[in-house]
Amino acid sequence: MALLSRKLLIPLLGLVLAVYFYSGGDEFKPELLKGKRTIVTGASTGIGEQMAYHLAQMGSHVLITARTEEKLKKVVAKCLELGAPSAHYIAGSMDDMVFAESVVKKAENLFGGLDMLILNHIGDSYYNFFNGDIKSVRKLMEINFLSYVTMTVAALPMLKDTNGSIVVVSSIAGKIGVPFVVPYSATKFALDGFFSSLRQEFILKDVNVSITLCIISFINTEKALKAVGDVLSYPAAPKEECALEIIKGGVLRQWEMYYKYEHTRIPLLFRDWAPQLLSSFMRSGLNVENLKGSNHSLY
Template identity: 45%
Template sequence: MKTLTKIFLVSTAVAFIAVKWRPSHFDPESLRGARVLVTGASTGIGEQMAYHYARFGAQIVITARREKVLQQVVEKCLSLGAQKALYIAGDMATESDPDKVVEFSLEKLGGLDYLVLNHIGPTPLSMWKGDIEYARWLMKVVHVWSYESGTSKGSLVIVSSLLGKVPGPFTAPYSATKCALNGFFGSLQHELAMKNSNVSVSICTLGLIDTEGAMTAIKLVGIVTNLPASPASEAALNIIKTGATRQAELYYPWKIFIMTLTKDWSSTQSHYNLLRTVPTPYLILLT
């Protein structure tokens, strides 16, 4: 137990220094007039990112499946100061819509400075029941193919989850897709660096966020947790700053970095016991 405590204290210190004290050179003016595409932007974190970009005076295209909701988000973006705000309804689970969305953005904005990939597929929280077809659809079509199809345009900001690094219960297909995202874009980061490319890739690992979808999912499954959910607006702002400063990674809230450090250093049961002492979410991390 003493060893586990030492590991926890050391990892906490490392996480705090590496994440909390990391210098930030974010210049809000750098986003004025920036051309941005945000996927999954009708609600939750994507919606909040659209509002922040609007306040910074960016030119924004947002996309999601629900056209009426997108119209409302665009109207608010314009009222907040966006130089331009447009929407295109699209289903990223289809083969044609991802390309259509990117082409629309390029045509309307004249290029893309930031491509923020935030969409996810419908992901019910439940024990794994062997639904191979659903898992295959979620993995191949929604998360992997549609994300990868956007890697040729703009600086990439990828919204991922702690479940892509520390799998938890009730989320087997979801965890698999996030692992795939981390692997693909982590590899892409190295390849771009080898080519001295000016394209940046920022992978944002999030914990529990207080989006309507995440909170509803917790209630439906009946999970009881005293772990606080972080505000979507703050998460969105941190994601934007990470992309604007071209940082390779973001852990939000910063405490979840501890979990990625300690997950392989103790037994599963000890790890769960340790997590109970850390005021940060583990079980449900859908964003």
């Protein structure tokens, strides 16, 4: 009984501490982004598109990228309407590391420097049982992970000059093993390992560039709703609010940002102390019979 009480007490204490640290900290002010030079990847739709709009309203210079040029043109036009001092786009695929580097180079040519690099893009990934296709895992790893590393390395000299920020959009699937997203989850775990380790090296070397890892839950983007809306039993959170919280986390230089908190940070408190219980609870919230085998991106 004493051992059981101890196991329950420690997660509860963790919950109290988490709430305490989450509620504290500096206050976000939109004017902190006025005139800032930013890159947002995966910005033709969904969360990335909404981040571009928020940044535009706050007076940031914006360079966005994704694969579809026509969609990017529309986002740029709206950013200018919303008040962005400048807005630009570059279209291409992040499975090409030369293109990934060229995005950063274009920001340097346009802006003369960089204050915030927001890495948000993902490759197409099915939502179903793992099909054993190793080639698709390799390609997804290149898009979801290696291009993030490539862009970070390319942007780091500029970010060091400005004491800037790197914002990495990840997922609860990058912290906890989640069914039906095996390749996707692997790429997100890789992001956690790389950027969390890099942050520690920055501290040791006195590099004043912040790294914010954003752990997000089920968001109501068109792709996510189409892929998993009938399988998950809880409602999707609004992409507009999610986008704003990601930006806030980056500006406040938080190590990690959680949205929605109750669907991300709270489950993590039980990951190490009651993993089987957490796993069972997660599976119980899935409507497996509604799997569609979608090949659409999850977010």
